[in-house]
Amino acid sequence: MRRYGSGALLLLTGGAVLRITLFSDLYLRYVQPALRPCLIVSGVALILLGLTTAVLRSRDHVEDHGHGHGVAGPRVSWLLVLPALALLLFPPPALGSYSAEREAAQRAAQGVGIFPALPAGNPVDLTLAQFGSRAMYDTGRSLKGRTVRMTGFVTHGDDGTWYLTRLLVSCCAADATTSKVEIRGAASDGPPPADTWMTVTGTWQPGGRLGTDAAWPPVLDATSARRVRQPADPYEKR
Incomplete structure (x- = not known):
């Protein structure tokens, strides 16, 4: 699973961006309404890049098994998923008092x-x-x-x-x-x-x-x- 960490991070980040722009008004806590199209494009781009990364990693995984070698990323890299997951599940509130x-x-x-x-x-x-x-x-x-x-x-x-x-x-x-x-x-x-x-x-x-x-x-x-x-x-x- 470690080899898919970068793809998962991109997918989670893209999903979080689309969640707060396409499916709610939460993006207004962070930016002006005029920036919504840019956020949507960014979210879609991140998801496509994440899917592309996952496909390429899968191919590398098959080739690695065929040749008996391969390099996986460090386990600690999975910690990068946490901020994206937090944004997806628990968007920060608007600034207040x-x-x-x-x-x-x-x-x-x-x-x-x-x-x-x-x-x-x-x-x-x-x-x-x-x-x-x-x-x-x-x-x-x-x-x-x-x-x-x-x-x-x-x-x-x-x-x-x-x-x-x-x-x-x-x-x-x-x-x-x-x-x-x-x-x-x-x-x-x-x-x-x-x-x-x-x-x-x-x-x-x-x-x-x-x-x-x-x-x-x-x-x-x-x-x-x-x-x-x-x-x-x-x-x-x-």
Whole structure:
């Protein structure tokens, strides 16, 4: 069996890639939707390469028996199968509060200015990044007096403070940065558990001079907060 280790590794890896792309939305935990075709092609290529490797190994095995010699790989090489098997059976979860809390706040290097008007009607659905940008940089104060609704997961601060948080990606989970909003007034019985997904509705509470750290993180006075399921795509896009 040792001679088939490389083929088995390729097959398992290809199968894991196809599992998270063709048969589920799990790939969205790691990359943007636009990369799905590339992953599918890669998964198919790995499976074909694994099958080809297995066939060639079988031929070598027959020839080796005919000539009475052959070389098998080291037993330890089978350990390489374990990561591929783990990806196939137990895909890692999306990044959450642990990743968000380890990262220092990173904001876009932009100046203050006038933002486009928000759509009419309340509440206005915004991403956390959109809310944060307007709260920190919009001299027109387009958020003032408007009711907004956002979805993210819970992270905790000091003294019972909690935040609605979302990770933003440009390409994949490896380049994720954090966007968060401090939530006030929605949880009289204490903050929700970390990593709980919530949809929060409320109004912006201005604070700090625009474009400075004093305005970060922005604050939302919440009128309602309800638990929701984690979306299929847990990341916001830049």
